[in-house]
Amino acid sequence: MAGRAQPVLAGVVTALVGFASSFTVVLAGLRAVGASDAQAASGLLALCVACGLAAAWLGWRHRIPMSVAWSTPGAALLVATGPPAGGWPVAVGAFLVSGALVVAAGLFPPLGRAVAAIPKPVAGAMLAGVLLPLCTAPVRALVELPRVAGPVVVGWLLLHRFARRWAVPGALLVAVVAIALTAPPTGLSGATLTPSVTLTTPAWNASALVGLALPLFLVTMAAQNVPGMAVLVGYGYRPPFGAALRATGLASLLAAPAGGHAVNLAAITAALAAGPDAHPDPERRWVASVTAGVGLALLGLGAGVATALVAVAPPILIEAVAGLALLGALATALAAAVTDPATREAAVVTFVVTASGVTLIGVGGAFWGLVAGCLMLLLFHRRSPAPPTAPDQSAEPASPGQPAQPAQPAAPGQPAQPPTPGQPAGPARSTPA
Template identity: 95%
Template sequence: MVGRAQPVLAGVVTALVGFASSFTVVLAGLRAAGASDAQAASGLLALCVSSGLAAAWLGWRHRMPMSVAWSTPGAALLVATGPPPGGWPVAVGAFLVSGLLIVAAGLFPPLGRAVAAIPKPVAGAMLAGVLLPLCTAPVRALVELPTVAGPVVIGWLLLHRYARRWAVPGALLVAVVAIALTAPPAGLAGAALTPSVALTTPAWNASALVGLALPLFLVTMAAQNVPGMAVLVGYGYRPPFGAALRATGLASLLAAPAGGHAVNLAAITAALAAGPDAHPDPERRWVASVTAGVGLAVLGLGAGVATALVAVAPPILIEAVAGLALLGALATALASAVTDPATREAAVVTFVVTASGVTLIGVGGAFWGLVAGCLMLLLFHRRPPAAPATPPTDAPERSTPDRRNGAVPADRTPQHH
């Protein structure tokens, strides 16, 4: 009985940690892109349901612990980019295009390989530049709201030391208590606490396609889908990359009209479901990812409450919690960017241009950072650095996990959701 319940409990933990550790990043990103509170709540609900359905389908279909989540780095990109010209409808149009590109990468393996072949230092530097503004928020919050932000940061530090998995959810809990104690008594009055869907008619313009849709696709692929596959490979699985991209891309397309920005393979939560803690038998761990998918979809019903709490909180406090959730991702991205001395300068240029937040001809800094880094590599290196290993393709679709390998190698474990 305990053996049967173990993967179910692991799936519940995976869903709780995945939702609590980064939903504030999602809400901050959607609101930065121009969404109203109702539209942001709708987007969070759509992401939870579409991610949950994709995880349940992939886990059941392939009998592998293929966890699915929203794109946390993609949400950070929305914060860094801000509202596109044309506002929220144009942002929704960019979400749809990004989803189409993910589906295309699953249908045409050369496209997926081309994204995976982006030099790792440049991709890491671009991600680090996107994450930096949010990761400085805890420092600014300590200066602006020391009595409120102080307990949040202290709670995160203590849990990070003794129960690392629960550090961000614990910090979020402290923040919720602080909000409840400091918010006006009528702060939640009139707020829509029940789940609802707010559909938006998409619009498109060239600057948003280049400055938002393309960077969102690249960040989601390079910072989530490829590392998510690496986690599964590290545990001895050979998952079908094309099928995963098609499923998550379709989920992104379904979520976009309701405000969801991107759905992808998970990284840290993938390790929670795919590791030996989920079940001693690797062939039974798929139950954990299916359970996590169902749990995430159920948690989406609380999107209205989560958005209402965020709406009455000081914005810097919510950004601080989001920044704490992204510190691990920033550390991993920076390490990836500067490890190789031969590409270090190109990576630094990418990081500086991206973090500057500049907008040129309506296109944000993430795109220009990627362009600047690649140009640096072309100008100063006769031969481009070796591309990272290409993720596995659809053939073979399943294989028996290596039971001798029970842990993910340290250098393969991404530090983000």
């Protein structure tokens, strides 16, 4: 009995941690691009249900713990981008296009390979620039609201030291207590606490397609789907990337009219369902991801309450909790951006342009940061001269002064190359036909 309950409990923990750690980021992002409180609550509910359905289907179908979540970096991108020209309907149109691109990447492997071909330092720097404004919110909150934000940050620090996975949920709990103590008695009187779906007719314009839909697709792929696959490969699974993209992309398309911005493979919480803590037998861990999906869908019923709490809270306090949730992602993105000295300057240019928040011809800074970084790589890339080849050599020579080296294995938990749609990666367990 204990063995059967273990993956179920792991799934419940995965759902709770995933929801509590980043729903504030989602609500902040949806409101930043023009959603009303009712539309933001609808978007959060739609994301929870869509993630739950996709996780349940992928886990049951492939017997692999393929956890599904919303795109937390994508929500941070919405905060950095702000309302597009045309308002909320145009944002919904961008969500639909982003979801369609994910489905296309699952159907056509060359598109997935093209995304994977974006230099990792540039992609990491773009993500870091997107996350930076939210990650500075805890500092600003300590200055503007020290008596409220101070306990939140202290709680996060203590839990981060002794129980890391509960650090952000714990900080959120402290923030909820602070909101309850400081909010006016009638603050929730006009709020709609029951779950409801508000559909929006999408609209499109060129600037939103380039400045919002395309960056949302790239951030979701580079910061969520590819790392999520890497976690599964690291635990010895051979997940079908194409099927995962098709399922999560379709879930994004279904959630978009109700306000959901993006559904993807989980990266931050993926290890909770795929690791040995979920079950000693790797063949049983898929139960944890299915349970997490069901749990997340049920947590979506509280979207109205969550949105109401956010609505009565000081905006800087909600941003502070969201920023604490994203500090780990920022550290990872910065490390990926500046590790290689040869591409460091291009990565810094990408980071600076993206973080500046500039808008040019209606297109936000994330797109221009990506363009600036790629141009830097093209302009300053120096090709090494080809070494001379002896007439009687049949094999290609090594670089001058360097002996030929065998291929190095990937680091534990990381695939040698990012997996591409239609090409399963890693050793391990095949999925059923």
